[in-house]
Amino acid sequence: MGRSLPTCLQQLNFRKSLVGLATGAGALYLLYKAIKAGIKCQPPLCTNSPICIARECLPSGERALPQEPPASEASPGGKPTGLAIERERHGRDSGELRRLLNCLECKQDDYAKSMILHSITRCVYLLEAEASACTTDDIMLVGDMLDEKDNNVKIQALNALKAFSGIRKFRLKIQEHSIKVLELISTIWDTDLHVAGLRLLNNLPLPDYVHPQLRRVMPALMEIMQSDYIVAQVQALRLLSYLAQKNDLLYDILNCQVHCNFLNMFQSTQPPSLLYEILVFAERLSEGQNVPHYRAVKWHYNEQSLHEALFGDESRLADRLLALVIHPEEEVQIQACKVIVSLQCPQDLVSRRSSCQPSHSYFRTGE
Numbered sequence: 430m431g432r433s434l435p436t437c438l439q440q441l442n443f444r445k446s447l448v449g450l451a452t453g454a455g456a457l458y459l460l461y462k463a464i465k466a467g468i469k470c471q472p473p474l475c476t477n478s479p480i481c482i483a484r485e486c487l488p489s490g491e492r493a494l495p496q497e498p499p500a501s502e503a504s505p506g507g508k509p510t511g512l513a514i515e516r517e518r519h520g521r522d523s524g525e526l527r528r529l530l531n532c533l534e535c536k537q538d539d540y541a542k543s544m545i546l547h548s549i550t551r552c553v554y555l556l557e558a559e560a561s562a563c564t565t566d567d568i569m570l571v572g573d574m575l576d577e578k579d580n581n582v583k584i585q586a587l588n589a590l591k592a593f594s595g596i597r598k599f600r601l602k603i604q605e606h607s608i609k610v611l612e613l614i615s616t617i618w619d620t621d622l623h624v625a626g627l628r629l630l631n632n633l634p635l636p637d638y639v640h641p642q643l644r645r646v647m648p649a650l651m652e653i654m655q656s657d658y659i660v661a662q663v664q665a666l667r668l669l670s671y672l673a674q675k676n677d678l679l680y681d682i683l684n685c686q687v688h689c690n691f692l693n694m695f696q697s698t699q700p701p702s703l704l705y706e707i708l709v710f711a712e713r714l715s716e717g718q719n720v721p722h723y724r725a726v727k728w729h730y731n732e733q734s735l736h737e738a739l740f741g742d743e744s745r746l747a748d749r750l751l752a753l754v755i756h757p758e759e760e761v762q763i764q765a766c767k768v769i770v771s772l773q774c775p776q777d778l779v780s781r782r783s784s785c786q787p788s789h790s791y792f793r794t795g796e
Contacts, residue, residue, distance in 0.1 A: 526552040529549045532545055533574075542574065543582050543585045546574060546582065549571065550585070550591075553589065560592075560596060568599050568602045569602070572590060572609075574589075576609075587610065587629050588625050591629040600633060603633060604634075604635070607639045611626075611630070614646065614653070620660075643678060647681050647682060650669060651685045651687060651735070653665040654666055655687065659703055662703055666709070667706060669710055673717055676717075676720075676722070679718070680723075683718065684731060685734065686733045691738045694707050695749035696752075708761065708764040708768055711768045712768045712771050715739075715772055746772075754766060754769075
């Protein structure tokens with residue numbers, strides 16, 4: 430052959446290495462194919478998960494609907510038909526929201542109920558036509574979940590009612606749950622529940638018949654406002670700012686007891702969103718107590734009341750407001766200036782300067 434023995438052995442070893450590499454690459458490729466096939470494998474059509482329960486649970490006597498095609502499949506016109514939101518966009522009712530509501534009537538555990546309610550909330554926001562087609566009986570069904578013992582179920586029910594409250598025809602029916610929502614907020618100390626309940630109330634015009642309950646829960650609202658959870662504080666302040674414009678509730682708000690360090694809420698180190706809401710609240714209170722018919726009554730306030738903290742002779746609100754006028758956020762600056770203006774003596778008292786008693790405040794008439 431003309432080749433030496435060492436040369437033949439060297440070539441043989443080289444070929445064995447190539448074979449080994451090819452074998453290893455083939456094994457890796459097979460492993461890759463197996464993993465890929467496992468990922469693509471679809472789960473069973475029926476499981477015990479709440480989502481599957483929500484999809485499969487139908488009233489007795491009804492047959493389960495056939496499986497919808499996946500989102501990647503297209504209609505004859507070339508448009509996707511798998512997602513419920515896409516079906517509604519093309520004028521088709523997916524039936525997803527109805528199946529969820531039917532499922533809520535079935536006997537479920539607490540976890541399943543909370544997951545079904547969460548899915549209902551998403552459907553109401555995404556499937557406007559299907560949500561508008563619901564009835565007041567559906568609202569009552571969701572509202573009944575507020576009586577469940579599990580807090581998570583209550584929270585998800587509040588979120589679902591908040592979603593439905595965006596549809597005008599359901600607002601009066603949802604208002605009927607206002608007293609129950611106020612009761613939950615005032616008796617259960619759960620920040621997530623507070624946020625969900627307050628968001629619902631802030632999205633509704635509260636009827637006058639709720640005012641007696643509002644007076645009873647005012648201390649709880651003040652505690653939430655002074656808590657350490659910013660989202661709950663902001664929602665409580667928005668509700669209180671709305672209630673401060675109600676003549677028959679203003680005194681109850683101003684006479685409510687607050688913490689001794691309440692004015693710390695006006696510090697520039699607070700989040701801008703919280704600062705803005707507390708300044709709006711202060712402006713509403715200042716405007717309300719300057720109304721002639723409110724000034725016509727000699728009101729008596731507790732020493733630790735909100736009125737004394739904000740407008741009493743020993744209040745240091747003026748110092749806090751002056752510091753906020755130079756706040757980095759323009760929205761906070763403007764609102765601080767609005768509170769300063771509202772703290773001036775009423776216009777009908779300007780001519781009677783003797784009526785404006787001297788105080789420790791920097792904001793005196795004419796300055």
